[in-house]
Amino acid sequence: xxxxxxxxxxxxxxxxxxxxxxxxxxxxxxxxxxxxxxxxxxxxxxxxxxxxxxxxxxxxxxxxxxxxxxxxxxxxxxxxxxxxxxxxxxxxxxxxxxxxxxxxxxxxxxxxxxxxxxxxxxxxxxxxxxxxxxxxxxxxxxxxxxxxxxxxxxxxxxxxxxxxxxxxxxxxxxxxxxxxxxxxxxxxxxxxxxxxxxxxxxxxxxxxxxxxxxxxxxxxxxxxxxxxxxxxxxxxxxxxxxxxxxxxxxxxxxxxxxxxxxxxxxxxxxxxxxxxxxxxxxxxxxxxxxxxxxxxxxxxxx
Numbered sequence: 001x002x003x004x005x006x007x008x009x010x011x012x013x014x015x016x017x018x019x020x021x022x023x024x025x026x027x028x029x030x031x032x033x034x035x036x037x038x039x040x041x042x043x044x045x046x047x048x049x050x051x052x053x054x055x056x057x058x059x060x061x062x063x064x065x066x067x068x069x070x071x072x073x074x075x076x077x078x079x080x081x082x083x084x085x086x087x088x089x090x091x092x093x094x095x096x097x098x099x100x101x102x103x104x105x106x107x108x109x110x111x112x113x114x115x116x117x118x119x120x121x122x123x124x125x126x127x128x129x130x131x132x133x134x135x136x137x138x139x140x141x142x143x144x145x146x147x148x149x150x151x152x153x154x155x156x157x158x159x160x161x162x163x164x165x166x167x168x169x170x171x172x173x174x175x176x177x178x179x180x181x182x183x184x185x186x187x188x189x190x191x192x193x194x195x196x197x198x199x200x201x202x203x204x205x206x207x208x209x210x211x212x213x214x215x216x217x218x219x220x221x222x223x224x225x226x227x228x229x230x231x232x233x234x235x236x237x238x239x240x241x242x243x244x245x246x247x248x249x250x251x252x253x254x255x256x257x258x259x260x261x262x263x264x265x266x267x268x269x270x271x272x273x274x275x276x277x278x279x280x281x282x283x284x285x286x287x288x289x290x291x292x293x294x295x296x297x298x299x300x301x302x
Contacts, residue, residue, distance in 0.1 A: 031259045033065040036227035036245035041073045041083045047253025068227035069103025069182025080109040081116040084124045103182035107147040140173040146181035176262045179224040185210045186242035222265045231282040246285035254285040259293035268293040
């Protein structure tokens with residue numbers, strides 16, 4: 001069963017539980033910042049420097065920050081390795097720990113244009129692998145490479161290796177698990193009117209390995225976060241909550257701060273900025289969920 005949430009309801013949900021719930025334990029709440037689709041390149045970091053400053057100035061310091069993929073533009077006429085290094089230099093100014101996701105704009109310069117190697121990109125960003133996991137604050141965090149071209153025969157061996165790793169990684173932990181991926185898992189064209197109107201139909205097919213594996217662990221997975229489509233929305237399907245993060249290169253460097261309770265699975269997604277001068281529908285990073293989770297972490301006034 002799938003449930004899609006319209007913008008009007010998403011906005012209404014932000015008013016729910018505006019005060020910390022009775023007995024709410026702040027130690028049970030993880031909070032992180034997701035930067036969707038920065039699309040930077042050498043000479044034009046777009047909004048990234050300001051995004052870093054605004055994250056560092058947040059009243060509630062995130063436990064980590066994650067760049068959601070398409071961190072660089074990856075154009076064929078760019079020095080993409082230099083672009084990756086410039087991105088690293090800007091993002092290294094964050095005061096919170098930072099993690100990378102690989103997006104199609106990272107994959108294509110390597111696999112299609114031959115402009116750099118995986119060793120060069122992973123080395124520039126300090127990554128041991130295109131997919132990995134870690135534990136933090138009682139959560140297990142999985143980062144996947146969801147490049148849709150991995151579903152082709154050309155990359156069958158790569159996809160098989162990632163599939164084997166994911167199945168083993170999920171089986172090896174009993175912690176509540178957050179999954180990150182760039183290209184959308186769990187969403188289809190019908191989930192967003194804009195995708196229908198623009199004939200945006202390039203998605204992982206329904207029932208793909210990633211979906212099946214995650215949904216088989218629905219009692220464990222507390223959220224799946226993706227980007228790529230430059231839209232902000234969320235849905236539930238087969239007991240799993242899927243979130244789309246809006247694009248950071250749009251709307252003056254928007255990003256999302258996310259709060260999740262590991263004991264209940266409740267969540268709150270706060271769009272930054274929370275108010276916009278113009279209504280751009282799904283493209284704006286929405287604010288939704290249980291605001292009391294954020295309130296439980298908010299520093300008390302002196």
